[in-house]
Amino acid sequence: xxxxxxxxxxxxxxxxxxxxxxxxxxxxxxxxxxxxxxxxxxxxxxxxxxxxxxxxxxxxxxxxxxxxxxxxxxxxxxxxxxxxxxxxxxxxxxxxxxxxxxxxxxxxxxxxxxxxxxxxxxxxxxxxxxxxxxxxxxxxxxxxxxxxxxxxxxxxxxxxxxxxxxxxxxxxxxxxxxxxxxxxxxxxxxxxxxxxxxxxxxxxxxxxxxxxxxxxxxxxxxxxxxxxxxxxxxxxxxxxxxxxxxxxxxxxxxxxxxxxxxxxxxxxxxxxxxxxxxxxxxxxxxxxxxxxxxxxxxxxxxxxxxxxxxxxxxxxxxxxxxxxxxxxxxxxxxxxxxxxxxxxxxxxxxxxxxxxxxxxxxxxxxxxxxxxxxxxxxxxxxxxxxxxxxxxxxxxxxxxxxxxxxxxxxxxxxxxxxxxxxxxxxxxxxxxxxxxxxxxxxxxxxxxxxxxxxxxxxxxxxxxxxxxxxxxxxxxxxxxxxxxxxxxxxxxxxxxxxxxxx
Amino acid sequence: xxxxxxxxxxxxxxxxxxxxxxxxxxxxxxxxxxxxxxxxxxxxxxxxxxxxxxxxxxxxxxxxxxxxxxxxxxxxxxxxxxxxxxxxxxxxxxxxxxxxxxxxxxxxxxxxxxxxxxxxxxxxxxxxxxxxxxxxxxxxxxxxxxxxxxxxxxxxxx
Numbered sequence: 001x002x003x004x005x006x007x008x009x010x011x012x013x014x015x016x017x018x019x020x021x022x023x024x025x026x027x028x029x030x031x032x033x034x035x036x037x038x039x040x041x042x043x044x045x046x047x048x049x050x051x052x053x054x055x056x057x058x059x060x061x062x063x064x065x066x067x068x069x070x071x072x073x074x075x076x077x078x079x080x081x082x083x084x085x086x087x088x089x090x091x092x093x094x095x096x097x098x099x100x101x102x103x104x105x106x107x108x109x110x111x112x113x114x115x116x117x118x119x120x121x122x123x124x125x126x127x128x129x130x131x132x133x134x135x136x137x138x139x140x141x142x143x144x145x146x147x148x149x150x151x152x153x154x155x156x157x158x159x160x161x162x163x164x165x166x167x168x169x170x171x172x173x174x175x176x177x178x179x180x181x182x183x184x185x186x187x188x189x190x191x192x193x194x195x196x197x198x199x200x201x202x203x204x205x206x207x208x209x210x211x212x213x214x215x216x217x218x219x220x221x222x223x224x225x226x227x228x229x230x231x232x233x234x235x236x237x238x239x240x241x242x243x244x245x246x247x248x249x250x251x252x253x254x255x256x257x258x259x260x261x262x263x264x265x266x267x268x269x270x271x272x273x274x275x276x277x278x279x280x281x282x283x284x285x286x287x288x289x290x291x292x293x294x295x296x297x298x299x300x301x302x303x304x305x306x307x308x309x310x311x312x313x314x315x316x317x318x319x320x321x322x323x324x325x326x327x328x329x330x331x332x333x334x335x336x337x338x339x340x341x342x343x344x345x346x347x348x349x350x351x352x353x354x355x356x357x358x359x360x361x362x363x364x365x366x367x368x369x370x371x372x373x374x375x376x377x378x379x380x381x382x383x384x385x386x387x388x389x390x391x392x393x394x395x396x397x398x399x400x401x402x403x404x405x406x407x408x409x410x411x412x413x414x415x416x417x418x419x420x421x422x423x424x425x426x427x428x429x430x431x432x433x434x435x436x437x438x439x440x441x442x443x444x445x446x447x448x449x450x451x452x453x454x455x456x457x458x459x460x461x462x463x464x465x466x467x468x469x470x471x472x473x474x475x476x477x478x479x480x481x482x483x484x485x486x487x488x489x490x491x492x493x494x495x496x497x498x499x500x501x502x
Numbered sequence: 503x504x505x506x507x508x509x510x511x512x513x514x515x516x517x518x519x520x521x522x523x524x525x526x527x528x529x530x531x532x533x534x535x536x537x538x539x540x541x542x543x544x545x546x547x548x549x550x551x552x553x554x555x556x557x558x559x560x561x562x563x564x565x566x567x568x569x570x571x572x573x574x575x576x577x578x579x580x581x582x583x584x585x586x587x588x589x590x591x592x593x594x595x596x597x598x599x600x601x602x603x604x605x606x607x608x609x610x611x612x613x614x615x616x617x618x619x620x621x622x623x624x625x626x627x628x629x630x631x632x633x634x635x636x637x638x639x640x641x642x643x644x645x646x647x648x649x650x651x652x653x654x655x656x657x658x659x660x
Contacts, residue, residue, distance in 0.1 A: 054644060167556055171514060174550035178521060178543060185539035192528050192539045193521070216590075223586045223616055224579035391619035392628060395610045398590065402606065403636055407646040415594050423587065430573060431510055453537045461536070 003129055010358030014366055019062050022055070023363050026063035027370050030070020032385055035078050039397065040087045041071035042329040042436070043214035047397060049207060049337055050404035057341035058356045062363040064334055065317075069121055069364065071330075072273060072310045073371045076113040077382050080106055080302075089273035089309035092281040096294065096301030103297050107379075111241035112251050112299055113306040114375035120259040120307035121368040124314025127263050128321075129361060132350070135322040139347040144458065145465050148451035149475035151444050154325045156479035157268060158437050166486045168433040176441025177448070179204050186446070187453060199413030206336040208405050208417045209442045213435040214329065215401040216418060217425020219394045241376050243299070251303035254284050258307030265308070266315020268327065273312035280308035314364070321357055322347060325444070329436035332443045339443075340408075503569035504561055511558025518554055522547035585616045601651030603633035603641075 013019065033044030045067055052060035075090030080097035093113065100109040142150070155177075159169035182193040183203030194200040243251065258280040265276040284304040285294045294301050319325045324345030326332040338345050343353060350357050405418045428435055459465035467473045525547060529538025561569075574580040589612030597605040610629040619625055637657065640646040650657060 167553060167560065171550065171553045171557060174546055174553060175514075178546045178550060181543045181546070187537070188529070188539050190528065190539050193524055193543055195524075220583055220586060223582045223613075225575070389618070391614050391617040394617050395613040395628075396632065398609060398613060399606050399632055399636065402593075402609070403602070403640050403646075403648075406602070406648070407640060407644065410647045412594075412597055412649065415597060419590060419594055422590070426583070427510075431507070449542050452542065456537050 003133060006354060006358045007129065007362060009355065010360075010362030011365075013058060013355055013359035014062065014362040019059055019359070019363060020366065022059050022063040023066045023367050024370055026066025027070040027073075027367050027374060030067035030072075031074035031077075031371065031374060031382060032070075033067070034071035034074025034076075034087055034090075035382055035386055036074075036388075036393065039218060040214065040330075041068055042210065042333060042439070043218050043397075044071060045330055045333045046207065046210040047215050047400050047404060049333065050407045052337070053407065057338070057343055057353075058359045060337065060341060061334070061356065061360045062367075064337065065360055065364055066367040066370075068330055068334070069310070069313050069367050070371055072121075072313055073114065073117050073375050074382070075309070076110060076117075076302075076306055076375075077379065078386060080109045080113070081383065082386075089277050089312070090306075091274070092277045092305040093302055095281070096296070096298050099295065099297035100299070100302065105240075105297065107240040108243055108247060108299065109302050110379055111376060112243050112247065112303050114241075114372055115243070116251065116255045116258065116303045116307040117310040117375070118368050118372040119255050120262060120311035121314065121371070122365060123259050124263045124266070124311040125361060125364045125368070128314045128317055128364075131267075131318055132322050132357075135318065136347040136350045139323050142347075142471070143469075144451045144454035145469050145472040146475065148448060148455055149466060149472040149479070150323060150325060151448045151451065153475045153479035153482070154319070154327070155437070155441060155444065155448075157482040158327070158440055160482035160484075160486055164432055164434060166483065168431065169437050170483070172428070172433050172435070172437040173441050176209075176438035177445045179209060179438070180442045180445025181449075186450065197413075199411065199417075202409075203446075204417065204442065205405075205408060205414060206333075206439065206442045207340075207408055208414050209421050210329075210333050210336070210439045211401045211405050212418045212421025213425035213428065213438060215397060215425075216422025217429055217435065219397050220422060220426035221429045222390065222394055241379075247299050250299050253287070254280070254300040254304035255307045257283055257287070258304040259311045262308035262311025263315040266312030266327070267318050268315075273309035273316075273328075276308040276312040276315075277305035280304040317360075317364075320345065321349065321360075324349070324447075326440060329439050332436070332440040336443045503573055504564070504566050506573040507561035507569065508558060511554050511556075511561050514554030515551060515558060518547045518551035522551065582616045586613050589613050589616070597651070598649055599651050601653045602648045603637045603653065603657075604651065606636055607633040 014023070029048060030041065030044065033039050033041060045064060048067065049064075052063060055063070071087060072089065075085060075087040076093050076097065079085045079090040079093040080101050083094050083098040085091045085094055097109045097113070100106065155173050159173050160166055180203070182200045183191070184201060185192050191201055261280045261283060262273070262276040265279060266273065281301060281304060284300045285291050288294065288298070288300060290298070316327045316331050319327050320331045320335060324335065326335040335345055343349065343356065402415055402418065405414050406412070408414065425435055428438070455465050456463075465472075466476060522544060525540040525544035528540030528543075589609060592612065593605045593609035596608065607629040610632050611625055614625045614628065637648070641648045
């Protein structure tokens, strides 16, 4: 009952004309960003973040949440129409979505993706509401050691589950934490690691790192591998969007399973929507009576992954809003934005700023309805937007990124730093190092250090405090397991291959 | 790519050693709960040192066929990246003396050809429109104190 009342209060905030407009603009921008190959939701959010500076925190977060959800919807359009995923979580949609388009069923593919995304996105917000309250109550008992362990677990999980090399993800985590250390030490007031540069006295702003790694790094990478988008238009029909009865029957369970998988994976730090869509596709293929049709235009292969990647957005908001721990690059940017707006993310956010939390949750319901209508009615418009040439798009991203980063503090030093992090982002992409652990570490770095130093002050310098308290010990063990799991899995697969060879 | 990975591991290892050394110049102890400002950077540099050393060893030990592709796939791509980077560097360098609108117009004009635009009319028009938009939206509307450089006396942002 209390939750329902709070939600009503949230709707009261979310349906003000300005918040509805911002939610719509966020959803629209997110759909376009999601659809454009080469810019992910993290880059889009980081680049557009400076535009929210004049807003109140609730309106800004409503716009950002709309953008985040919209990016998940938008990624489908290019996957289906040109076989190029708009962002990584739409990779699986290419397999069957594009085949459906070639068979003249593009409308059906986009339609079921939009409907599945809507159902999954809405249900994930319901799960978010139901899970948040007990989690907040539990988290209120946390002290500095538990927070330290929780944040460390978050970093370990993102390093372990982010995909690719765990070693490289760990390097990124250490680099990110080191990037967060220059500046005036909050405890002693002494400058550290500033190398004589006055611009570093205030530390490195997370936005500079995020925009550099995600935005400029992506642009440089795209400069090297210029992508030509060719629309296969002869056979594609996007008028017949609504699925028929047989298609509904085939899609109902994939949407349900995708919603559950997506939410659970989304809650885990590091796993995110990409892994959710992969897992959902694998599950659908396993449960299907006709697995041989997967990859040849099976509607289940679109419905499941698209539901999963949208459900993951609601899941990812759970640790962000309740614990103040982001689970992905995108939510790390949201967390950084919250702190820039003067809000302290964590369990107290529900008590101190209920209007903010519930306003955002309510706007996610509204955003999903807007996105459903937008994605069914405006697909031809998005297809036109997709034809914006790279020669205009990427230079404009650089301009926006530069002005945006400058406008935070009005400091040209930040623009130089953006250049440095842009180059770093490009090289990270070349070396297949995920940027999300770096950004997450930059955001969490100061909080981790504060929790560590408070804990050591409490224990008079003894490290026992981290493993003698049950919650802290359990979280540290989970973090260790997350880092070790890919290594164990690799050895298991090797031994399985060896046995199969014998 | 094997050589590039070796360089990466080596550079990161050197960076970790340097940061570790810099951290030791600050208070690094954690006796009786008084944690020094250099404590965390020092241990982070140790962590980075260990992981980058592992990266280096991995690049040395693993056979070449485990590294699938070349660092730069083609020469044209490499030139485009260097072109964009040089253009961006130029734009940042002239931002203070010439002002942000002009420097961003330069950025547009230099980078558009790298992404495939060939018409100088389109490039000139887009560059000018972009810098005007930046001035209007960020300078006049959002009241960001943009560096105006030589335009300071010509265009007001207040």
